[in-house]
Amino acid sequence: MLRLAVPNKGALSEAAQSMLKEAGYRSRRDSKELVVVDQDSGCELFFLRPRDIAVYVGEGTLDVGITGRDMLIDSGAPVEEIMPLGFGGSTFRLAATAGTMTSADDLDGRRVATSYPGLLEKYLSEKGVDARVIKLDGAVETAIRLGVADAVADVVETGTTLRNVGLEVFGEPIMRSEGVLIKQQSASDTPGLEQLIRRFQGVVHARDFVMMDYDIRAERIEEAIALTPGMEGPTVSPLHREGWVAVRAMVRRKGHQRVMDQLWDIGARAILVTDIYACRL
Numbered sequence: 001m002l003r004l005a006v007p008n009k010g011a012l013s014e015a016a017q018s019m020l021k022e023a024g025y026r027s028r029r030d031s032k033e034l035v036v037v038d039q040d041s042g043c044e045l046f047f048l049r050p051r052d053i054a055v056y057v058g059e060g061t062l063d064v065g066i067t068g069r070d071m072l073i074d075s076g077a078p079v080e081e082i083m084p085l086g087f088g089g090s091t092f093r094l095a096a097t098a099g100t101m102t103s104a105d106d107l108d109g110r111r112v113a114t115s116y117p118g119l120l121e122k123y124l125s126e127k128g129v130d131a132r133v134i135k136l137d138g139a140v141e142t143a144i145r146l147g148v149a150d151a152v153a154d155v156v157e158t159g160t161t162l163r164n165v166g167l168e169v170f171g172e173p174i175m176r177s178e179g180v181l182i183k184q185q186s187a188s189d190t191p192g193l194e195q196l197i198r199r200f201q202g203v204v205h206a207r208d209f210v211m212m213d214y215d216i217r218a219e220r221i222e223e224a225i226a227l228t229p230g231m232e233g234p235t236v237s238p239l240h241r242e243g244w245v246a247v248r249a250m251v252r253r254k255g256h257q258r259v260m261d262q263l264w265d266i267g268a269r270a271i272l273v274t275d276i277y278a279c280r281l
């Protein structure tokens with residue numbers, strides 16, 4: 001059985017569980033259930049703290065896990081990213097009281113609070129900045145006001161938390177993160193992993209794409225195909241109307257309204273867009 005680690009709480013937990021559900025894996029009945037055996041899919045799900053997941057996978061006790069890319073780097077565990085999962089997007093950034101710092105170099109000789117010391121220390125050493133890292137468990141934004149640090153390095157999603165305490169990001173983003181599927185470095189192929197990857201890719205694609213159907217005069221078909229090339233090529237079928245064809249193609253969800261406008265302009269009609277429930281490409 002494939003042994004998979006899933007975040008049991010926090011920012012990635014709900015999205016990871018929806019993804020598993022959409023991919024056809026069994027859900028847990030309530031948040032107290034820590035292990036779920038899914039006989040049908042040949043998979044055992046272990047619900048663990050997101051921060052610990054890279055450690056378990058790195059030790060080889062679990063085959064694969066879902067965690068944040070920032071947590072993976074922070075752990076220093078011997079694990080590698082298999083695929084990005086398209087949820088839990090964030091950036092990891094430096095911040096300080098508005099107007100006090102402009103680049104990482106300003107941190108020389110100063111104190112930086114973070115709950116990602118591994119990630120921050122790696123960055124500071126790459127930049128050749130000599131700063132003291134203060135490790136805190138969370139709510140690091142308050143560390144400046146309380147005089148424990150001169151700057152912070154933390155996850156920023158909307159920036160609301162920083163704004164609320166009068167802090168401002170400075171310097172380049174240290175990294176861009178999202179939820180990722182990980183495995184032990186150089187682990188040999190685990191039975192069931194191929195299937196998990198294919199199912200997850202199916203969910204990612206089903207979310208990224210919509211299905212578009214429309215009718216168009218046959219003489220405009222080449223222009224239409226240029227707008228909706230589909231995957232292997234769009235399906236073009238005869239319409240029960242002289243000189244017209246029906247076209248069906250997958251289109252990226254992002255920008256699909258613009259594609260509809262352009263199709264309309266070249267004479268397409270009855271343009272329908274539907275969600276894709278599941279797919280294998």
Ligand SMILES: Nc1ncnc2c1ncn2[C@@H]1O[C@H](COP(=O)(O)OP(=O)(O)OP(=O)(O)O)[C@@H](O)[C@H]1O
Pocket residue numbers: 009010011012050051067068069070071088089090115138155156157158177178
């Ligand atoms: N708004 C957000 N706040 C925090 N983490 C986020 C956010 N959006 C995405 N993430 C990602 O979620 C992961 C952090 O998860 P989580 O919040 O469970 O960790 P944590 O804050 O260390 O844990 P906890 O505070 O629950 O002990 C990181 O990979 C981070 O990039």
Ligand SMILES: O=P(O)(O)OC[C@H]1O[C@H](OP(=O)(O)OP(=O)(O)O)[C@H](O)[C@@H]1O
Pocket residue numbers: 011137138139140141154155156157158159160161162
């Ligand atoms: O940019 P924003 O949208 O405001 O989100 C980022 C904030 O959310 C997280 O905190 P969390 O709620 O996980 O609390 P914690 O700091 O105690 O972990 C993170 O550590 C930031 O503080």
Ligand SMILES: [Mg+2]
Pocket residue numbers: 010011138
């Ligand atoms: Mg948190």
